Structures are given as structure tokens and as C-alpha cells.
Amino acid sequence: MDVMKFAKKEIAAMQQGMTSRVSVAPTPGMINLGAGDPDFNQPEFINKAVYEAMKAGHTHYAFGGDPEFKAAIAEYYQKYGVTVDPSSQVLIESGGSQAIFRAFGAILDPGDEIVIQDPAYQGYNQPAAYFGASIKHANMTKDENGTFRPDMDNIRAAITGKTKALLICNPDNPCGAVYTQKELEQIAEIAVEKDIVVIADEIYTEYVWGGREHLPIINLPDMWERTMVLMSFSKTFAWTGCRAGYIIAGPELMKVINGVPIGICSMPVPFQKAGTLALKEGWDFVAEMRAEFKKRIDYFVPRLNEIEGITCPMPEGAFYTFVDISELNVPSVDFAREFFHHEKVRCAPGTQYGPNSEGHIRFALVKPVEDLEEVAVRLERFTKDLPQKAPTAFP
Ligand SMILES: Cc1ncc(COP(=O)(O)O)c(C=O)c1O
Structure with missing residues (x-):
């Protein structure tokens, strides 16, 4: 049965099943810097407050x-x-x-x-x-x-x-x-x-x-x-x-x-x-997260800039790096897909953010510095002999 005939026309016009947010199944060795989901758990006193509120009716x-x-x-x-x-x-x-x-x-x-x-x-x-x-x-x-x-x-x-x-x-x-x-x-x-x-x-x-x-x-x-x-x-x-x-x-x-x-x-x-x-x-907790994000940014941005063909400005806010890969001359979707395929690192392709964002990828800094060090190693390796990695993606 074609259920789309029931759909509101704007939904039908969108690609079926399309969603802006998808969860990614864990893959061994994967470092997921795709989604902006901070890797901190909310403090116990806040968790307790939920239960206490329920108990209090x-x-x-x-x-x-x-x-x-x-x-x-x-x-x-x-x-x-x-x-x-x-x-x-x-x-x-x-x-x-x-x-x-x-x-x-x-x-x-x-x-x-x-x-x-x-x-x-x-x-x-x-x-x-x-x-x-x-x-x-x-x-x-x-x-x-x-x-x-x-x-x-x-x-x-x-x-x-x-x-x-x-x-x-x-x-x-x-x-x-x-x-x-x-x-x-x-x-x-x-x-x-x-x-x-x-x-x-x-x-x-x-x-x-x-x-x-x-x-x-x-x-x-x-x-x-x-x-x-x-x-x-x-x-x-x-x-x-x-x-x-x-x-x-x-x-x-x-x-x-x-x-x-x-x-x-x-x-x-x-x-x-x-x-x-x-x-x-909750502000001490926020301060801890802020300090940790800052540490990651301070490590990762200069490290990215050491890699040939890649430039990245220091973010003024938020906890992402929006990395310019335009010199590598590869569509960002192909880059993100093949980087994951070869090196098991998730990042977001620039075109996810609009056509003007082609030539960029985004890393969400939601992993500790040790992981970011590993990402940099993998990125360096991946970009070194990029065209051979996937000749069809990189004509
Ligand atoms: C700029 C911006 N607005 C809104 C949202 C959605 O926020 P929430 O996760 O609270 O729905 C996000 C999530 O990444 C975001 O980056």
C-alpha cells in the first residue's frame, strides 16, 4: 500500500524517512566526532532531583x-x-x-x-x-x-x-x-x-x-x-x-x-x-565542561593546522572545529565517508550545513584529548595519500 498518499504534502515532498538526527551504531575502534553530544554525564545531584521531585508528587x-x-x-x-x-x-x-x-x-x-x-x-x-x-x-x-x-x-x-x-x-x-x-x-x-x-x-x-x-x-x-x-x-x-x-x-x-x-x-x-x-x-559542572572543551580546542586546532592541506580557525564559541579541506580538492561528503571507511573517524561533511560550506568538515570535540591525538594521527595518514584511497571518490 502506498501510505504516502496519506501524508501531509510537505512531508511527502521531503525525502521519505529523512531525519536530521541519526544515531550511529558503535563500530570497534570508532572515534565519533560527528554529533555535538557532550561526553559528560549530568551530575548525580541533578539525577537525584528528578527522583526527589517524583517522590514529592x-x-x-x-x-x-x-x-x-x-x-x-x-x-x-x-x-x-x-x-x-x-x-x-x-x-x-x-x-x-x-x-x-x-x-x-x-x-x-x-x-x-x-x-x-x-x-x-x-x-x-x-x-x-x-x-x-x-x-x-x-x-x-x-x-x-x-x-x-x-x-x-x-x-x-x-x-x-x-x-x-x-x-x-x-x-x-x-x-x-x-x-x-x-x-x-x-x-x-x-x-x-x-x-x-x-x-x-x-x-x-x-x-x-x-x-x-x-x-x-x-x-x-x-x-x-x-x-x-x-x-x-x-x-x-x-x-x-x-x-x-x-x-x-x-x-x-x-x-x-x-x-x-x-x-x-x-x-x-x-x-x-x-x-x-x-x-x-549546576555551574561548577558547567565550568568543568567549559575548561575541558577549551583544553580540547587548544590542543586540536594547532594540531590540525600542522596537517598539510588543512586549515582551521580557532573557534570563538561553541565546541566544534570547522576545518577547511578545500585545498585537498575533495567533495566533503566523499571525504567524510572515506575518512570513516578508512580510519573509523566520524565527522560531518560541510555540505550538511549548506552549499557554501563545501570544502569543509566539522569535528565536534566531544572526546578527550587522547582521542583527538589519535584522530589527528589518522587524519594525517588519511590525507597523505588521499587520491589513492578511493579513486572514484577523488577523481
Ligand atoms: C545550533 C543548534 N540549535 C539547536 C540544536 C538542537 O538542540 P537540542 O539537542 O536541544 O534539540 C542543536 C543541536 O545540536 C544545535 O547545534
């Missing part, structure tokens, strides 16, 4: 989310100089992915356009397609350090009369840029002039390097009612499996976002209770 409906959790979120975001009313400006989500879905669902009609930069995290593509909207890419351009940055001319050029929103990821996955005050001001100016929404994916705010600071675009003039801030516990608290996230927006815009009928509140109440505790007492 916090197992009932919490319509609109637990007020205590929302207050803790508002207090946390205050650290970026943003004052948020927890009841009208915080919406609980089960992770960043759902925050994306809800944000898009609130504003995108079939035929609308959303401007997404390239490179960009691939998890924006399917939700946009699901709502029948099309993505217009605004290519980022490299600065003198080789870091992809937002390009205001390209952003302007991508905006049309059908554009509803511009998406920014700050700090950026995959390319590691942390937006400057000037860049944010320029983007805000464009958003106000073109009268569009800015969706600011800020899930890597806790990982900002080199003395930089995270600056929230929502705080700029006239941005309050046209910005949706998407946040997640996944990277902040290594909480990828427990699913926690939230959206912050102005009260009027929040009413619109709230109109997307996701359900009662999609994060289990005991986890909301544990989330409150994490926001109050």
Missing part, C-alpha cells in the same frame, strides 16, 4: 510550565543584561529542536521565506519545509582568521517581500563565530528596516572563548517584539537525552508562539524541577 499537569522553573530561567538570562517576565516571556520546550519547531510554526505560512545563513545547523531545514516555507540562504563570508561571519550584504540580498524571519546562531554551530556588537546592531537594523523577525538560536552561550562575551540581540533597540531567543539545556548541562529547552520573547510575540499547539508543556515536570536546581547549582 510533582507528577501532575503543570499547565504553561512550572513557575519556579520559569523564574529560574528568567533569573539566568538576566546575566546577559536582559530582564524577562517569567510568566509572559518564557516558554518551556523539550529541547532546542522543539524550540525551533515552535518558533517556525508560530510565523511560517506556506510560501513564506526564512533567511538562514550558510553555513548553518541543519536542524532548521526540515521544520521550515514542514511548514511549507522556503529557505533563502545568505552566505557567510570568511574574516581574516578564516572564520565564517554574517555578511550583511548577503543577508540583505536574501530578504524579499515574502521573508518573515532571519535566523542567526550565536555562538555559531558549525563555524564557531561569536557575533560582535556591531554585527548584531547591523542585523537588528536590517530586521527593523525590513520588518522581519529575528530567531536567535543561542544554545551555545555558555561556550564563548578568548575573552569574548555573549551579547543578546533581543536587548537592542526595537528588537523586543521581533526576537525569539531559542535556548536548550542540551549543551549547557550535557542534557541531550533529558530534553530541556525554552524560548524567550517579548510578551506580544510570545502570545503568537504560544499559539502553536505542542501540548500541555512538553518537558516532564520532575525534569523541570531538576532544571531549576541545575540553573541554581
